Amino acid sequence: MxxxxxxxxxxxxxxxxxxxxxxxxxxxxxxxxxxxxxxxxxxxxxxxxxxxxxxxxxxxxxxxxxxxxxxxxxxxxxxxxxxxxxxxxxxxxxxxxxxxxxxxxxxxxxxxxxxxxxxxRLMAEVPYQMDWAGMGLVEYTLKGKPKKQYPKLEVKTTDRTLKDNQYIIRASFSEPLKDVMYYVGDLSPKGFLHDELTRIAPKPGGYLEITYFVPPGTFLMEKLNIIAVGSTILKNPYVAQKSINIAVENKGF
Known part of the structure; x- marks a missing residue:
């Protein structure tokens, strides 16, 4: 049913x-x-x-x-x-x-x-700004209560500079969502996606992977804001973001 x-x-x-x-x-x-x-x-x-x-x-x-x-x-x-x-x-x-x-x-x-x-009964409240989805999705349970638990955007880093001069960042939702897409940049002041963000398609497993090449004798320092949007079971766009500070040095030995 x-x-x-x-x-x-x-x-x-x-x-x-x-x-x-x-x-x-x-x-x-x-x-x-x-x-x-x-x-x-x-x-x-x-x-x-x-x-x-x-x-x-x-x-x-x-x-x-x-x-x-x-x-x-x-x-x-x-x-x-x-x-x-x-x-x-x-x-x-x-x-x-x-x-x-x-x-x-x-x-x-x-x-x-x-x-x-x-x-x-109210089922969902979905924020939009000129066709762009944004932060603040509220879905309601069958009892009419606002849903409290939503997937988290998880980010992991792998330092392989000594092995092959690579520093790898991987991001994914803590729970599977459909039609996932990733962006790099900052949301609008009101928390919405926009056309100036850098869009990055996910890997076949639905995760984001960014690889930095850090040659010997160089230093990488950067703040990276990762945004992800996916479709919930109720077909609503859910937006999450997470910022990380990157500071890695490849001394070459």
Whole structure:
């Protein structure tokens, strides 16, 4: 039962960004032609059920768009501005309970995304800043309590300067997460990822490995901030970071 519900949640999230394919021509207020969209345009599926109600202005999505399940119940409602998500987007379970609320700014997630269980209880609060995930994920247990334990970012160093002039840093999560990615640099002032970070793909085992070459007679001193992001079992991005001070000398003997 849990697996079926989990698969349903994945399908629900994937559907929000997609228009439903329909065969019937659109009908809408302010327009008699399906080629010119203006006002509220309604589309039906081939079986006659209502699929979408989308508000157009200047032939672009502007305002509220509604998407429906085949049983006629509301599946999602999204605010648009010039064909781009801008404002609040809501997803619903088939039992009409709210599943997810996300704020968009010019097509990018911005703010706290909230997810709910099908009985209305809060499931997760996910922070975003212009589509970038950040620190501060809060997931809730089935009892409605904030989850206290999250994976830790563990960093280990290996000094092999005397053997082969290498100083190796390895980082990984203390618990397995999916879709792990690593970055080097500092998070934004508010704790979010951003496009100026150096992105490093993980090794096949899901860990990060950085190797410094330290020739004989040289000294390495550096502060390194490692950031990792992975997907939890609830499909939420979890961000963690850890800074280490590197100070190693290869005397050559």
């Amino acid at each position: 849990y697996f079926l519900r989990f698969c349903f949640l994945i399908s629900l999230v994937l559907l929000i960004g997609c228009d439903i394919s329909v065969n019937d021509p659109a009908t809408g207020s302010g327009s008699k032609s399906s080629s010119k969209k203006e006002g509220v345009v309604r589309k039906k599926r081939s079986d006659g059920t209502l699929a979408t109600e989308i508000t157009y202005q200047n032939q672009k999505k502007n305002g509220l768009a509604k998407y429906y399940y085949k049983n006629g119940k509301l599946r999602s409602e999204v605010m648009f501005k010039d064909d781009v998500k801008h404002g609040e987007a809501k997803l619903y379970y088939e039992n009409e309970e709210l599943y997810q609320v996300t704020n968009y700014v010019e097509g990018k997630k911005d703010g706290i995304q909230r997810k709910y269980r099908d009985d209305g």
